Amino acid sequence: MANRAARSLLSVALTFLGLTCVTFFIGRVIPIDPVLAIVGDKASAETYARVRAEIGLDLPLPVQYWRYLTKVLHGDFGNSVITSRPVLHDLLQVFPATLELALLALLIGVVAGVPMGVIAATHRGRWQDQVIRFLSLLGYSMPVFWLGLIGLLLFYAKLGWVEGPGRLDVAFDDIVGPVTGMVTIDSLLAGEYEVFWNAFWHLLLPASILGYLSLAYVARMTRSFMLAQLRQEYVLATLAKGLSPWRVVWVHALGNVWVQLVTVIALTFGSLLEGAVLTETVFAWPGLGLYMKNSLFNADLNAVLGATVLVGVVYIGLNMISDLIYPLVDPRARDQ
Amino acid sequence: MTDTGMTDTGMTDTLLTVRNLSVTYSGDDGDVRAVRNVSFTLGRERLGIVGESGSGKSTTGRAIMGLVGQSGRIEADEMRLGDTDLAHLGEHGFRKLRGQRIAMVLQDPKYSLDPVMSVGRQIAETHRTHLRSTKRDARRAALEMLEAVHIRDPERVYTMYPHQVSGGMGQRVMIAMMLIADPDILIADEPTSALDVTVQTQVLAIMDDLVRSRGMGLILISHNLHLVSSFCDRVLVMYAGQVVETCEAAKLSEAKHPYTRGLLAALPQLGNRRAELPQLQRDPAWMADLA
Numbered sequence: 001m002a003n004r005a006a007r008s009l010l011s012v013a014l015t016f017l018g019l020t021c022v023t024f025f026i027g028r029v030i031p032i033d034p035v036l037a038i039v040g041d042k043a044s045a046e047t048y049a050r051v052r053a054e055i056g057l058d059l060p061l062p063v064q065y066w067r068y069l070t071k072v073l074h075g076d077f078g079n080s081v082i083t084s085r086p087v088l089h090d091l092l093q094v095f096p097a098t099l100e101l102a103l104l105a106l107l108i109g110v111v112a113g114v115p116m117g118v119i120a121a122t123h124r125g126r127w128q129d130q131v132i133r134f135l136s137l138l139g140y141s142m143p144v145f146w147l148g149l150i151g152l153l154l155f156y157a158k159l160g161w162v163e164g165p166g167r168l169d170v171a172f173d174d175i176v177g178p179v180t181g182m183v184t185i186d187s188l189l190a191g192e193y194e195v196f197w198n199a200f201w202h203l204l205l206p207a208s209i210l211g212y213l214s215l216a217y218v219a220r221m222t223r224s225f226m227l228a229q230l231r232q233e234y235v236l237a238t239l240a241k242g243l244s245p246w247r248v249v250w251v252h253a254l255g256n257v258w259v260q261l262v263t264v265i266a267l268t269f270g271s272l273l274e275g276a277v278l279t280e281t282v283f284a285w286p287g288l289g290l291y292m293k294n295s296l297f298n299a300d301l302n303a304v305l306g307a308t309v310l311v312g313v314v315y316i317g318l319n320m321i322s323d324l325i326y327p328l329v330d331p332r333a334r335d336q
Numbered sequence: 337m338t339d340t341g342m343t344d345t346g347m348t349d350t351l352l353t354v355r356n357l358s359v360t361y362s363g364d365d366g367d368v369r370a371v372r373n374v375s376f377t378l379g380r381e382r383l384g385i386v387g388e389s390g391s392g393k394s395t396t397g398r399a400i401m402g403l404v405g406q407s408g409r410i411e412a413d414e415m416r417l418g419d420t421d422l423a424h425l426g427e428h429g430f431r432k433l434r435g436q437r438i439a440m441v442l443q444d445p446k447y448s449l450d451p452v453m454s455v456g457r458q459i460a461e462t463h464r465t466h467l468r469s470t471k472r473d474a475r476r477a478a479l480e481m482l483e484a485v486h487i488r489d490p491e492r493v494y495t496m497y498p499h500q501v502s503g504g505m506g507q508r509v510m511i512a513m514m515l516i517a518d519p520d521i522l523i524a525d526e527p528t529s530a531l532d533v534t535v536q537t538q539v540l541a542i543m544d545d546l547v548r549s550r551g552m553g554l555i556l557i558s559h560n561l562h563l564v565s566s567f568c569d570r571v572l573v574m575y576a577g578q579v580v581e582t583c584e585a586a587k588l589s590e591a592k593h594p595y596t597r598g599l600l601a602a603l604p605q606l607g608n609r610r611a612e613l614p615q616l617q618r619d620p621a622w623m624a625d626l627a
Contacts, residue, residue, distance in 0.1 A: 335500070
């Protein structure tokens, strides 16, 4: 057990090293001159050279990388040019907004996608399968910004079922102080139910749209995993025992499908946490995706690199979490 | 070739009667008749079904349990288990029968046990399904059943998962799982082919013991002529979905049908070195005269 923990820690360390290496390299090849971004294009050659030396760009690359690494390990990603605050501060503010969106989207994707995949597999070729496959395909091929705009037009502007862009109505701003940074959870913790419901109705539409996209993927994967399981001998054996087809599918076969779904769900969550740039832009959702987009458009190198490291860390974290979940769903993973 | 009622085998009463059973699979390329007009009866005895791959022996066994899949169609003039008419039984009726009156042991326990459920729970599950027992009663029954299949430490094995048990132990778990609800008939489809030679005999002995002491009928499906002739009371020989010969197991060596003779001739024998084993010569007439 200790051996396994040590090995997983080592692999995390190596992955992190690789990740910082890549971001550092991106920072060097990206056509943004960090010196020029600070001094402006009217500065003299001496000023340019002085600032260049100040931020250490005249040092050999390995030294620069070492400096970068030690800073990153201390949580120092430098200051953002746009917000002129430390990048870490910005990230800690935008990430919970994305996390909140991603969690609800994942919940929708899994709670609806898994049963849909199972039903499609057990009704292979029949109308249930056709409908579910059509819905999945639609989720795959529909441009998300278009879906977002149509959703806003229909459910917000026409029907008024949900709230519009942003996380809260202006009237509710600053009532609840940030604890987790996720407004719905913070408002519940503070007992501000009115704030909670306002935040919830703001959250529901973008989360549903992202949830629909994950649902399409989860349902498709579940269907193909389930079809493979239904061909296994143990399915015949459980039928021969006299179990109902319902129990054979939803207990035995699905129990085995979960083993494979862990990875699919972790990857889905990862792609949701990367920040859905288009969705966050359409819904003016102040999350990671919107932050990255703004940083990129404004050549805010520190912010871009910081956000990239964060996304990498998210994936490393998700990998660790799925490693912890595997033994729970698969007894074979407990013995290794 | 249809005189399957052999009175001299000592069977006291008939458990299962099958008359002109056919199984047809419909696919994109048309229909395939996997089993054609098979007739036999089963008493409290051990009946072997032998034949090469694709001869329809497994499908015959599965048809008796109504497990031929969605594309399979079962037809029979008569298929009767005690006073239950199997030929006109719907899926729901079959479900009540499976495990409780007819059970089946499959070839390889590595694949026929659910890998993510402990073996004890899988045994108890059969009990709970048919006897509507409480968790505790089902557990106790499963532990007793594990002991009945000669597992030394039932409490420990109960919590083990299929990947943690050996092939022989897995097949004993399978037998326990299938016999716990006290069925009348056990269909064993190649139950020892995936096992090491040393444990094959052991597993067969345990199965035989339980089947005898419970007064059950056993259908042993195998491609192994030696095994079937030494273990069973009677043997059906199948070829291309049909029964070509029925005989007493002890008299298998006196079989008359050219297909059976061909199979016997193709068996290697210890102490009798032959440069090459004869190849089975198939005669299209075997299918024609039975169709």
